[in-house]
Amino acid sequence: MNYFVSTDWLAAHLDDPSVQIVDASWHMPNTGRDGRAEFEQGHIPGAVFFDIDAVADTSGGLPHMLPDEKTFGEMAGALGISADKTIVVYDEHGLFSAPRAWWTFTVMGAREVKILEGGGPKWRAEGRPLETGSANPIPTRFQARLNAEAVADFDQVLAASTAGDQILDARSQARFTGEAPEPRAGLKSGHIPASRNLPFDKLIENGALKSDAQLETIIRQAGIDPTRPVITSCGSGVTAAVLALALKTVGADKVRLYDGSWTEWGGRDDAPVETGPARSGGA
Structure with missing residues (x-):
């Protein structure tokens, strides 16, 4: 669409x-x-x-x-x-x-x-x-x-992470792996366990999304199957919406955005964190 x-x-x-x-x-x-x-x-x-x-x-x-x-x-x-x-x-x-x-x-x-x-x-x-x-x-x-089905909270993301469900992170690769510090003070570095990484700017060209075919290729190369449910995340819930937009554009109909994103996850003592590249596997 x-x-x-x-x-x-x-x-x-x-x-x-x-x-x-x-x-x-x-x-x-x-x-x-x-x-x-x-x-x-x-x-x-x-x-x-x-x-x-x-x-x-x-x-x-x-x-x-x-x-x-x-x-x-x-x-x-x-x-x-x-x-x-x-x-x-x-x-x-x-x-x-x-x-x-x-x-x-x-x-x-x-x-x-x-x-x-x-x-x-x-x-x-x-x-x-x-x-x-x-x-x-x-x-x-x-x-x-409010369409509550389009929003994910901490407990839902934790459950998805534990189950190995699809979570896609829009932050830069260096922030995802934990090699670069977070721009907000007090946050841990790394990513939600079992999540995949797709920096949002890889989807954009000249102020618009790339073609549908390019989007689907990039999304699948990140290890995400757009026909299955996916939760998008980022630093604070802004660029996670770019991922949601791209997913919806290629026909994904079960997309939720983690509103708290890394600002919430990385600031909680009870949130598990992984560093390094995404786990192998995926679409």
Whole structure:
């Protein structure tokens, strides 16, 4: 399935009241970049800024965890976003954090969610119009209905790991093997036992996913059979959504995202950790 729209398509629908444009730019804490400040300096006309750190459950101390239905509905509605609109998300990397917003809106019951191919960089490179300043959305109602089957928690991931079920990690190979330290202080290095590794950027080309055939080849080479259930993970639940997007694109229909990801797993004393390459075997 194609989850993208082109810049030409979006340019033709800028004034379409059934389309809601969402800037979901997010940057790793160590980059020094501020998504909201950059949004105010210039964004696609009509867009609102979706702060994945703010539209979240912050009670457990983990970053950008899914909030409950009521909270999400209220916060999305305050941004003028309705579950009945066609929601088009983008980010200023090209394709990095937009899939997290795509996944969030999808699991919260949005009717149709698309990602802008090439994101903000492609839009800007083509000389298309920009707006500055804060958005002033008209509040609406977002009727959220959480699809719990699309989300995995710690206990479910632990059970899957123990059983040798499919878990796919989007972090870099060096972080997966434990050779590189985690960017967040206090976390162990390594990976969830029995998990496989597929750095998310191997799936991306020019701000979009590679072809379906390439995606399936890369996924299978990582030891994953997309016809079987799979849990995706990463550092904090952002790039795990890139893996989920790629899996869904090639037809996988039993994909769950581990929302706590390594920030939760690597910070728990009771979570088993392996280092080195992934275990042999797989698809």
